[in-house]
Amino acid sequence: MATAYSIEEEQLSPAACFSLLAIVLLGTRFVQGFIFWGGASRRLIYDYQDTAGIDHALKLDFQSAGFVAGKLTHALPGTLWIQAPLEWALQYPDLIVLSVWFWTIAELLVGLFLIFGFVTRLAAFASIGLNVALMLIFGWMGSTCLDEWTMAVSGVAMSGAVYLAGGGRISLDNMVGRTDWAWRNGWANWLLSGPLPTRSARVGGALLAAFAVLFTVGSYNILFGAVVSPLHARVTFHKHHIALSNVVVSSDGGVTLDAYVDAGPDTGAAYIIDVRLIDAEGNAVSHWDGATLAALPDTSIQNLYPYVWASRFRTEKIGISGNTGAKARIVLPAAGSDASQPGRDLVLVLEAINGATWRAAASSGG
Known part of the structure; x- marks a missing residue:
């Protein structure tokens, strides 16, 4: 019923x-x-x-x-x-x-x-x-x-x-x-x-x-993404990435570059343990190992945000680190090479502790 x-x-x-x-x-x-x-x-x-x-x-x-x-x-x-x-x-x-x-x-x-x-x-x-x-x-x-x-x-x-x-x-x-x-x-x-x-x-x-x-x-x-396009992060928060620009080789063989950690988790940092300047054949023209990077004076790293609380590049025992958002001009000393010769196609390569690499073409500053 x-x-x-x-x-x-x-x-x-x-x-x-x-x-x-x-x-x-x-x-x-x-x-x-x-x-x-x-x-x-x-x-x-x-x-x-x-x-x-x-x-x-x-x-x-x-x-x-x-x-x-x-x-x-x-x-x-x-x-x-x-x-x-x-x-x-x-x-x-x-x-x-x-x-x-x-x-x-x-x-x-x-x-x-x-x-x-x-x-x-x-x-x-x-x-x-x-x-x-x-x-x-x-x-x-x-x-x-x-x-x-x-x-x-x-x-x-x-x-x-x-x-x-x-x-x-x-x-x-x-x-x-x-x-x-x-x-x-x-x-x-x-x-x-x-x-x-x-x-x-x-x-x-x-x-x-x-x-x-x-x-x-x-x-x-x-x-x-994942609405009208495949799933992808506009800016990834999983892996660090360092954008390099204005890489200039000076007359004495030193290198000046602008570096920006433009991706990655904010809870950690990208650790750079090796920097090489290579020619078109991939041969190292200049080399800065972790010990050399760790010994850089404070004046060699000019952070855009120099405050103690800000994302910055800094020297570490193993090289250089940069937190997500860090932006700085870094000056590497002359490495005793002929890197400053004009007309050479040179590329600066940064290597992280986890094997990641970032690179940018270098120009001669005269």
């Missing part, structure tokens, strides 16, 4: 609908807020070190190796569309410090406002912006599960949903929204919480959903 089930339809007012939607997304609102709160609090509260009797927040101390802007230099090789402005900004220490503090305060406020539901919609909109910025800078990184890309696209979708729902009853907005000021200003709900015009909510929901879909699929295709 068939059993008939009936579901009683409950007619909800617009205010009740938005309140219910906010309750459904309460966990989402809290999680997104806590992510940003966690990022800010790790710098402002939890990572301190006593130096000469003074507590220093390591991630906010420009003189500390743990200064948070170091992540920017690691991320530069794969940054989308804003690499030039970032490289420019990294030339000015005061601007770097100002930017780090601006980002930290933004994360702190957005995180706390979402957690407690204060100016919820404005905070959610700002959260969308922060996640887009994270994608542009760090989206290509992640050595295991596309970590940064996943965080950014999830954050955009979550923040869009919270923007539409608002804070609901469990929020500070619920108290502010009951004030005469909120009732007199109809636009207040667009910043705080509460019901929105039905048509506006439908259009806004469709637009935010479309943006989330395009942002997710578009960024995935740009960074990793």
Whole structure:
């Protein structure tokens, strides 16, 4: 015998609908807020070190190796569309410090406002912006599960949903929204919480959903392919690569070159243990082994970002290392050869400890 089930339809007012939607997304609102709160609090509260009797927040101390802007230099090789402005900004220490503090305060406020539901919609909109910025800078990184890309696209979708729902009853907005000021200003709900015009909510929901879909699929295709092209990384985060340019052989046989670690995991470095200048037949004209490279004076490596926290080239016991994002002009001393003879086709070859090699044609500097 068939059993008939009936579901009683409950007619909800617009205010009740938005309140219910906010309750459904309460966990989402809290999680997104806590992510940003966690990022800010790790710098402002939890990572301190006593130096000469003074507590220093390591991630906010420009003189500390743990200064948070170091992540920017690691991320530069794969940054989308804003690499030039970032490289420019990294030339000015005061601007770097100002930017780090601006980002930290933004994360702190957005995180706390979402957690407690204060100016919820404005905070959610700002959260969308922060996640887009994270994608542009760090989206290509992640050595295991596309970590940064996943965080950014999830954050955009979550923040869009919270923007539409608002804070609901469990929020500070619920108290502010009951004030005469909120009732007199109809636009207040667009910043705080509460019901929105039905048509506006439908259009806004469709637009935010479309943006989330395009942002997710578009960024995935740009960074990793596998949408309209085979799977490939725009900039690989698995293996280091060093781009060589402006290789010039001086009159005394020394070599000057520009080197840039433009790919690879930010958690490690490329280790160069051998450099050779070879002719068209592959014969070594000049040679610098690991011991010679390790003995280079500091003046032979001119890093574009000389800060203690930045990606840099430096000497090691086995040769030279360069972190992802490191960019420098390197001067190799004369190796007692006739490499400077004009008209010779010469190629500079760098060899890493893992056997990888990188090369570029050399020209005579006279």
